[in-house]
Amino acid sequence: MLPWASLLFLGVPGHAPMLPWASLLFLAAVGGHLAAAPKPMISLHPPWTTFFKGEVVTLTCIAPRVRAAGNIKWYRWYLGTEMLCETPGNTLKARVSGRYKCQTQDSLLSDDVSLIFSSGWLILQAPHSVFEGDTLLLRCQVKGREKLGTVKYSWNGKVISTSDKGQDLLIPQASLNNSGHYQCIGFLERNYTYKSSNRIIKIQELFPRPKLEVTPPQPTEGGSANLSCHTRLPLERPDALLSFIFFRDRGVMLSNWSRSPELQITAIWREDSGSYWCAAAAGVPSIRKHSLPMQVRVQGVPVSAVLLETQPQGGQVLAGERLVLVCSVAEGTGDTTFFWHREDTGESVGSKRQRSRRAELEIPAVRGSHAGRYYCTADNGHGLARSGALNVTVTGHPGEGGLVYSEIQVIQLGQEAAAPSSLSLSSSSSISFPPQHTSVVYSSVKTQLPEDSAREVRSQDEDAVESYENVQFA
Structure with a gap:
């Protein structure tokens, strides 16, 4: 035609x-x-x-x-x-x-x-x-x-x-x-x-085929990128109005038609890598020209300097309280997968994937079995990095103690020369004293934490020494 x-x-x-x-x-x-x-x-x-x-x-x-x-x-x-x-x-x-x-x-x-x-x-x-x-x-x-x-x-x-x-x-x-x-x-x-x-x-051409320029040519993840659609008007047509539009790959429109020949991407990510191109159009609808495609590869920064911290700090926590394991990296871009491990048992205790340099793993109520050495790793697709190990200790409190035994010492009045007698009772035992004797009773309750039988039994409560006269123990 x-x-x-x-x-x-x-x-x-x-x-x-x-x-x-x-x-x-x-x-x-x-x-x-x-x-x-x-x-x-x-x-x-x-x-x-x-x-x-x-x-x-x-x-x-x-x-x-x-x-x-x-x-x-x-x-x-x-x-x-x-x-x-x-x-x-x-x-x-x-x-x-x-x-x-x-x-x-x-x-x-x-x-x-x-x-x-x-x-x-x-x-x-x-x-x-x-x-x-x-x-x-x-x-x-x-x-x-x-x-x-x-x-x-x-x-x-x-x-x-x-x-x-x-x-x-x-x-x-x-x-x-x-x-x-x-x-x-x-x-x-x-x-x-x-x-x-x-x-x-x-x-004559009203304007030549535009040329796309990307600054920087290899942007870094999380950084900005500026796209410029370059063309020129002849001296005889300085007042011609041009409009510009930007695309990625096959028809992914990055902007609407605009008088500005530039487009700024404030944050660009690895998945934004691809073929970029722009188009310029004159006031006459039939005059529209596309630039040649330009391959843009977004560069990622590998994770580095992985650090494991705890909340509360120092890795010491009371049984039943909340413990947070915080894994962070000094550098790294894009989506990062964080893993938490126990070094002493070799088991994995959790993982998270997010676009962040910091992630938390929470243990709502710590038990004695949570004590041990922990470390974390981070990987954003450019290589895995590991933190140093951190020791977590769990200490008990009265609410979780168990009664081991009760020690009761009985001193008979008027028998100072006699050595005090001592009985040890379990929490379910009972004792009867002979009648018609005045005595002084001293008692001490010994407790230890569950799953901690190797530790020294400690005194949890002491009753004050008290004199009882004319008291018959049944």
């Missing part, structure tokens, strides 16, 4: 219409200050580059910034000869063929504009420059007062339109595919046929 799906025709008016590129003014502001352009530009009025001999075209040298008033230098090249002239203003009336350039004070030479003044009977008029999205207007003109009947336009040797009203050819939104060789054929009312010379028309 030829790129002529939509063609419009305009009747030949009494004068050429003023096209958007007939007069160009380039002013660029950077930080509130005018930015000097590297070179001026030439605009044409009328906007064509082909004329009949004897006609006149006005060239205007447009400089973004002129430091001081002065003459404009004009250069013309024709058949290998260079000619120079100066004008007090920025315009020049051109009547002869050649390549024209202009120069202001302290500026570079402008791009050239080629003008043709033809002696033929039929010419094809086209604008000097056409960008993507511009309206391409072609005009078939006959010399003198002759009138055209039917006009045919051809592109690369193929007829693309035929009109019996002598109309112009209008392509509303030109694309790069519309570049090529153009020619018009005019049929006069007196059955004369004329052909124009071939014109090469090149549709």
